[in-house]
Amino acid sequence: EPEVTQTPSHQVTQMGQEVILRCVPISNHLYFYWYRQILGQKVEFLVSFYNNEISEKSEIFDDQFSVERPDGSNFTLKIRSTKLEDSAMYFCASSESNTQETQYFGPGTRLLVL
Amino acid sequence: QKEVEQNSGPLSVPEGAIASLNCTYSDRGSQSFFWYRQYSGKSPELIMSIYSNGDKEDGRFTAQLNKASQYVSLLIRDSQPSDSATYLCAVPFTGTASKLTFGTGTRLQVTL
Numbered sequence: 711e712p713e714v715t716q717t718p719s720h721q722v723t724q725m726g727q728e729v730i731l732r733c734v735p736i737s738n739h740l741y742f743y744w745y746r747q748i749l750g751q752k753v754e755f756l757v758s759f760y761n762n763e764i765s766e767k768s769e770i771f772d773d774q775f776s777v778e779r780p781d782g783s784n785f786t787l788k789i790r791s792t793k794l795e796d797s798a799m800y801f802c803a804s805s806e807s808n809t810q811e812t813q814y815f816g817p818g819t820r821l822l823v824l
Numbered sequence: 825q826k827e828v829e830q831n832s833g834p835l836s837v838p839e840g841a842i843a844s845l846n847c848t849y850s851d852r853g854s855q856s857f858f859w860y861r862q863y864s865g866k867s868p869e870l871i872m873s874i875y876s877n878g879d880k881e882d883g884r885f886t887a888q889l890n891k892a893s894q895y896v897s898l899l900i901r902d903s904q905p906s907d908s909a910t911y912l913c914a915v916p917f918t919g920t921a922s923k924l925t926f927g928t929g930t931r932l933q934v935t936l
Binding site for chain 1: 868912914922927
């Protein structure tokens with residue numbers, strides 16, 4: 711069964727450093743998403759991406775964040791200058807069409823900013 | 825502020841019993857509703873989606889939707905210890921074409 715994959719599974723970084731989280735969405739899916747979940751809190755939407763551009767972003771997704779689809783398979787989230795409060799699980803998801811369709815989540819990247 | 829509300833629990837049910845998980849949402853125009861299961865430290869895994877008023881059954885799981893009351897529920901029949909997890913209700917609100925809003929989740933504990 712096709713699934714969303716993410717790398718790395720864990721990332722430890724120093725405050726102020728740049729991190730890139732990688733995702734490979736399900737191959738025939740057209741919509742891609744990033745969510746995050748701070749420990750003990752709810753899953754929060756960050757950004758959605760369709761047709762090589764951002765279709766929607768939350769207030770969390772400020773200038774420190776960017777997304778890219780550098781090739782036909784990968785979808786990346788870059789945090790330019792990490793802060794302590796960026797420590798969270800980051801989930802990539804994809805769907806065949808818009809959110810009226812099911813979003814399938816990857817296993818997540820646990821980011822720890824020290 | 826558009827919200828999805830769930831009782832955080834824990835909801836404790838004995839093995840073999842029916843677990844009933846509830847969710848209310850604030851956007852009357854919402855058209856689709858999703859239940860995800862999340863084990864500790866893992867990602868959300870889709871359990872059910874429901875789009876129309878009434879019941880939708882899939883194995884031991886039944887989703888129930890009442891749009892007039894802005895209420896969606898998930899019933900788990902013959903609960904098993906492996907069902908112990910946090911159950912997340914997720915709703916895309918109108919005007920947000922590509923964003924799922926999640927509730928805080930209800931933690932279910934199935935006891936032996």
